């Protein structure tokens with residue numbers, strides 16, 4: 001039997017153990033339940049045990065779920081951000097993890113002002129250089145971070161990355177440490193604080209936590225593989 005709340009609790013316990021073994025405070029790590037493709041009942045089953053943060057990667061699906069589910073859910077948008085979907089993302093999500101160019105930064109800031117929404121956003125960095133992954137290159141990151149730091153409405157809050165699937169421990173560690181180093185560089189050069197490092201998924205969150213992750217985005221380990229919708 002599939003027991004989503006039990007899966008969530010067991011992932012949470014593992015995160016707590018990993019954090020402690022790294023000398024970190026477990027409370028500074030958010031377990032984001034990535035509910036994309038999963039039915040609303042799954043989200044409700046977690047809502048009922050007090051979980052409020054959920055991640056979606058398609059605007060249309062997010063829109064449907066926002067309409068159907070409680071208002072105090074904190075939605076994270078983690079999918080590719082098309083420029084014509086930015087307004088909807090701003091209205092629906094509290095945190096947008098996947099900003100990857102300067103024009104999106106500027107548009108997001110303008111729309112956040114128009115909609116009077118202090119939406120948080122992260123710059124997605126393609127640390128590994130894999131062609132299939134989204135995000136800016138590490139070389140281009142500082143330029144977009146400089147633009148992001150000038151936002152007046154949207155709140156530049158950190159960085160996000162995806163590691164290659166089935167990568168070696170060495171590659172995982174270098175990707176996650178690479179993102180943490182870019183965050184530090186931006187904080188020092190721009191004189192800002194970036195509280196969020198969104199990195200780590202079902203297969204690699206231990207490495208991500210060791211490197212300083214503050215949001216792990218976990219789908220499969222909580223909901224299973226079946227996409228029900």
Ligand SMILES: *Cc1c(COP(=O)(O)O)cnc(C)c1O
Nearest residue numbers: 034057078201202217218219220
């Ligand atoms: C689907 C997805 C996840 C969750 O991946 P799992 O391996 O199922 O835990 C995390 N981040 C992003 C951006 C995703 O699209």
